[in-house]
Amino acid sequence: MKKFAKSLISAAVVTAAVAGTTAPAQAADKLLLKTPIAFGSHLPALGTPIVWVADQLKLVSDGKVKMKIYEPGKLVSPKEILDAVSSGKVNSGYSTAGYWQGKMPAAALFSAVPFGPEAGEYMAWLYYGNGMNLYQEMYDTAGYNVKVLPCAIISPETSGWFSKPIEKPEDLKGLNMRFFGLGASVMEKLGVGTVQLPGGEIFGALEKGAIDASEFSQPAIDQRLGFHKIVKYNYFPGWHQQATVFELLINKDTWGKMSKGQQALVETTCKASMTNAIAEGEAMQFPVMQKAADNGVQIRYWNQTMLDTFKSTWDEVVAEKTAADPFFKKVWDDMSTFRSGYDLWEANAFLPRATK
Template identity: 60%
Template sequence: MPVLGTTIRYIADRLEIASGGMLTMKVYEPRELVPSLESLDAVSAGKVDASYSASGYWAGKMPAAPLFSSVPFGPETAEYLAWMFEGNGMKLYQQMYDDAGYNVKAFVCCVLSPETSGWFARPIESGDDLRGLKMRFYGLGGRVMEKLGVAVTLIAGGEIFQALERGVIDATEFSLPTIDQQLGLYNIAKYNYFPGWHQQATLLEMLINGDAWESLAPDQKMLIELVCRDGIVRSITESEGTQFKAMRENADRHGVHIKTWPPQMIDLFRSTWDQVVKDECAANAFFKTVYDDMTQFRENYDLWEKTAFLPRN
């Protein structure tokens, strides 16, 4: 699968080459070793050495986890990575796992560009059109949709097409246009909405069992860190360099209507997100700590962004 699948295999190949064969990583397909949503526990317990996923799937275990994966109306790729690696992001990220008792070492190893905002069977023109829909939605964006009256469920990517086909869900979001195209979502849902307000950038993680990590020599640890950074660069270039082709093919070959949310819908999503984040901060102290830290970084970054970059429009 583009980006999602190619990045971890790229990392495995680079790791073996760079280590002269001393470090190897065999990549298994999802659910081949353990169920996808049980991988964190499996790595922590040492049942598997490592996993590749997104921290947003652990929201039920650690409420702040989605903040290290994607944030509605959150930072784009460069700003997100700047907070993670130059701000306090990585420190807070590892602290989250440590404080929750997980025996893992956490790495960011892949970044997805903005995702599509959803695939629908009919046009969505107002909040009323969302109410009552059954929709697959990921992370904190799913909390926004729930407040808007959507019945949200989290389904693994490989199960989405069947769920749409059987009517288990009415609509879905999943990932980039290239990835959604491979899932064949265009066969059922012909209205594809942008921008992905819920996931302007998505960080994917590699978790390594803590004991396995500590057993490595310092040069081996450094090599894994460097190869993960290389995976980030590779994922960004693949994400950015391939989406326009998929969008054109979806429209020209598959009859997909590429739609842009009108300003009033973006305003609705944003105001609802403001309510969600207020609730989450009140409910969980560590969520508030992480979100406040990210917000402070973004406020500082804003001076640079507004001064240094050309306007987009």
């Protein structure tokens, strides 16, 4: 949760932009975005941001632009959202690009990157680096008929719930674990069998012993799903997901028919949601962590041996993925160049953790 202040630098700009787009939206024809979502709207910071977006679109446009939300599986399943939006079965959808890495390996880089950018840096690369150009290029090149808009972002997740302490790499071998995105490739190299279960299925899998451990999201979200009732060792930091981006996909034919005012309204509301989502996520974690001991949970911080192992293994994964997929390499190289420049700012501008 460090450097939270970086994530708020655009708040004033976003507020002004939302106000500036109100008049065009009011003058345009009515628009209804039918939006299946990948995360239940009851889940804070995962599902709540898109509900906020829907409320704001209606409010700011005086009812001219509306969004109807469909809970996971009610209209299409979370894993079908991209195809459904592209084909026009629905005209929009809310998910995270990491779900599409089986179709487009680089998609994971637009979702969460191990040892990757924190929220402020991630947004800087997306909006003021080359990130958004590459993000849209990925979908266009793969033949998907979608317009992509980052529409929420959260800061670090926890990196796992375990039934026993993990002190050395050998302790991971043979475990079956729910794990998401690029971090799963790291865990597999360390001898972990990984599966990507939706949030609603994780508790049951832990309870039945189908999996031994799991990561999912932030403490407030994990608590809502009840992991602490079964597994008692919760590990930090979230090396695999220092920030996670969520996307609003809009069918490109629908997008093309929208007025410039409607487009601007949706784009700017999603930018506002980026600020709102990270603020919500940051505010709700520490009260849950303060009560961890009451639930018999031990909060653990990975020792240096484990962090070094995760990092060196991630370096191996990157080398393999950049060699295997040219577009993954293109995105990774661009992000890495931006981050190398950003390091000069970060190293000089922010106080070390110990002095805060």
